[in-house]
Amino acid sequence: MIIKILASGSKGNCIYLESSGVGILVDAGIARTKIERRLIDEGIRPDRIAAIFITHAHGDHIKGLPLANKYRIPVWASEGEWKGISGVDDDLRQVMETRFGVYEPVQLGRISIYPFGVHHDAYEPVGYAIEPDEGDRVSVVFDTGKVDKGMLALMEGSIYIIEANHDPDMVEASDYPTIVQSRILSDLGHLSNQQTAEALQKLIQGRGERIYLTHLSSKNNMPALAEMTVKAALKQRGFIAGTHYTLEVVSE
Template sequence: MGLKFTVLSSGSTGNATLVANGEVTLMIDAGFSCRRIDELLAEREVSGQELSGILVTHEHSDHIKGLGAVARKYNLPIYANEKTWSSMEKAIGQIPEENRCLFGTGEAKDFGSLRVESFAISHDAAEPVGYCFYDGKEKLSVCTDLGYASDKVKAAIADSDVLVLEANHDIEMLRMGRYPWNIKRRILGDMGHLSNEATGELLSELLNGRIKRTYLAHLSREHNMPDLARMAVRGAMEDRGCFFKDSEFKLRDTFFDRPTPWDTVADL
């Protein structure tokens, strides 16, 4: 079957993604109420009983709001590094000891034939991570909530077939927006979020003939728009001499209120 995935919903109000390979189905983050997560799963014809576990990127509420409730309802293991566990324990409530699973930053775990590797990212959380998923020669990387892409991040997501990558904000929209300056400074800083231009710059370094699609994720509802994000990311890539045809590489949207269609990592 190979790897397939759907971004159930992505944005400042909540985040959750499914990755499956026919043997296991993992959810990355659970940033909505349990009821809303059940609704999103149903839209992609998945039930909570089909989930194999939940991977956590970091402890901010838009990534763990429904984590404890979903895990208890479906008796699911939760995978996170030690600092993230310590930071989110009060927020997610009681979890049975057998479902409290450590997944150290930089480690790899095998879930049947699906291998998952975590890697460190730069964000104002205890120990935030992204994840790479491997099934045979297929590679999918999920990387949001980072102020900048370090060399280690670039190395981790290099040679991905498909990326789910943050394009959080338009810099000028953010600067002119209603947020207080301390929050704007946080978002713009190295521990904040990637701008459209920063995402385009990163992609221009990664585009090597293997990567097929990038889903632009975690868009701010206040300071970005899907059309603007795609245009700005593409423009930033072209400014750096990185031109491409849509048949060779595609930029795709994610949504704050609905899932993306199921997509396969391998070309069909």
Template sequence: MRFSVLASGSTGNSLFVETDQTRVLVDAGLSCKQLEERLRKIGVDPTTLTAIFISHEHIDHVKGLGVLARRYQLPVYMNEATWKHLPSSVGDIPECLKHVLETGASLEIRDLRVETIPVSHDAAEPVGFHFRQDEETLAIVTDLGYVNQRITDQVSGVDTLIWESNHDVEMLRMGSYPWNVKRRILSDTGHLSNEDAGAALAEILRGIGEHVYLAHLSRDNNLSELAHLTVKNILEETGLQVGRDVHLWPTYDDRPTPLREVRCKAKGSPDLR
């Protein structure tokens, strides 16, 4: 199994996951043109995509969904509540491409197993995703206000975890956002701070060489270096050595991460091509 975070942040989000038989996107939060360009940057022809999975209906996750699905006739999977709350800008998606994958359910597409993970966010019915192919596992969990035991259990032990580290609390409090927006971000249906991300990861990670990508960073209220340092310090305070027991990686809003291979611990570390 291979993957690339095509985009991550408040300006747009999308993840590419592939196996030998399957190529899927999680979210399509850039324009169709931008998604095509980012796929080509990692050597992927958009015509070879198999399906799209949607986590929730916010525009930074569905901006290019309608055009992409219609242009390439791609099946689209999301829960019923998300289908009902898609913004009108997505446009009509042909009924033959619309599929319901309810929260907590799982699906097998060729050689890829997909499981949904319920999360707390101010959307209709937001979810994260857990992917499995043979012994290889990858999960993406962003856009959540807090981490409960169910999330911890579902992602503990995965090979690669794409995990929200949205904001630095002090940067947010001192920043220019209106107070109602700050309150939303800080709420249980908002976004994880760097500190909360680190504390949750300390509970989730087993220290067996997992790779964690810090994702959905706020452009105005965070810095990549600050997110990395905050999470690193929290993990190392609990006895996990970053660079040995666990590996931290950045994601970007303006370019994709390199296409990398997920391998189970017994097979060694990912191929960082």
């Protein structure tokens, strides 16, 4: 699986994934022109993108959706999140279906995309497990206030692209209004470094897994702190970075 994190953080999020010649975007949270430029810089043609998958309809995840109209790229989102998305041509709008409360997978060539519910203050936010017929599976979890057992089950055995948004002490010491602090720290907010570390403790088996820590707050976190917190938690299980797993902190 080819992974290119084009943007990550409070200012916008966008990931390119490719397997078996099929390329997709997860979120498009920076300006269209920036997405185009960063794709081209990576040697990727924007008109070859098969689909865009949206986690939720906050601006830092959908700002660049005019890309879809320009290149006629189908956009997938949950029925709830379409309430917060405008400007995508009707023929490109794709709704993820559910059956008995479980999202139906989306098949694109030899890649299966499995949406799953997460916990955030949006209409119907999701994460994604992306599974090619051959090669590495990838799970993407951006904004969520907690990680539950159902999420862990769908994330298991993959490359982990997961948010490590904040340090709670930094949030509480920030100049954010109390209501904003409470939102960030709630079960419908964002994952702290420690919450992410605890989830990875349950997921990592020391088999060379790849971890990408993403969506770091520019005001309430530091890359070194996020890295240290996760490494310390995994060391408790006897796992050492570079030996049992690889870790990259993405803070651009």
